[in-house]
Amino acid sequence: MSSTRYCDVNIFAKGDDLQNQAQPLEDFARRLKPKEKSVVTVVGKTFDQLVSNCPDNVHLEFRKVSVPSNRYSPLEKAWLDIYTPIYHQMKVDIRMNRGSRKVELKTLADTPDISNLQKSADFVHAFMLGFDIPDVISLLRVDELYVESIEIKLDVKTLKGKHLPRAIGRLSGKGGKTKFAIENSTKTRIVIADTRIHILGAFSNIKTARDSLYSLIMGSPAGKVYVIEPKKL
Known part of the structure; x- marks a missing residue:
């Protein structure tokens, strides 16, 4: 069973007695200070502490594309053809929300360009309008194409x-x-x-x-x- 140690100080003490009793409190406060970043030294070289490759302050962007009722079945059949270029080439996460019937897109930590998200959304939107996959795939590769x-x-x-x-x-x-x-x-x-x-x-x-x-x-x-x-x- 673990025990908890408390630092008792007699507040009615005077002079040196009060200073000696306050010493445990200083040690306790010193232990509460945040630890400094550890540094490793090897053969005269200094290495900082390793940090995560994915920063905590990454700003994620989202897009949602509605799925018309007449394009729900074609979307299911062509889902792999839509998912592959968006996720593997554009580095944009994509999923189908069956509850709201919307295709949701989100940037990843390794998305090279924020414009890839809008290109992917335009690609999905063009498919929902009725264009074929071989035609709308050019929206991901050519910037001068519009709908x-x-x-x-x-x-x-x-x-x-x-x-x-x-x-x-x-x-x-x-x-x-x-x-x-x-x-x-x-x-x-x-x-x-x-x-x-x-x-x-x-x-x-x-x-x-x-x-x-x-x-x-x-x-x-x-x-x-x-x-x-x-x-x-």
Whole structure:
């Protein structure tokens, strides 16, 4: 059984008696002082105490990407293709929160650049919009790629009744021929999701593809639209 030692001092003592009784308290206070960092000396060389490789003051950043209901199953099938480049190449931690149905991303202590977190979030977000993995993987490697979304009824023209599905049909063409032709000529990737259009590519290429899509929505013949190529400066 361990015993606890107390330093008793007679507060009514006088002179040297009080000084002698106070000595144990000084020893007790000296033991409470924090220990100094240990130093090891070997053959004339001094080595400081080892510290942890991971500092305690690392500032972690987070991103969350919502998962639409129609992209939940594709996400499960392509999870390994999404997880591998983000975790091993970008050094960003990623997990799926099934409760909130969101993909959560977090920087690690060895993340080389904070911009890797935003690139990874853009990569996951582009997949949720409907782009394929081989197309959106370029977002992690090329800085000049963006994703732009267009709402047909708000950004282009207010269409009602049968005019809206007809406009959407003109955008795709028979068997998707018109959409593929615009993608190949402008070096972009296009996803048509109901009344929204998502375009992936460089800034100038997105503008060219957007103008072609606007012309189709406004009623221009497909044969005069999708052959338009970006003007060379």
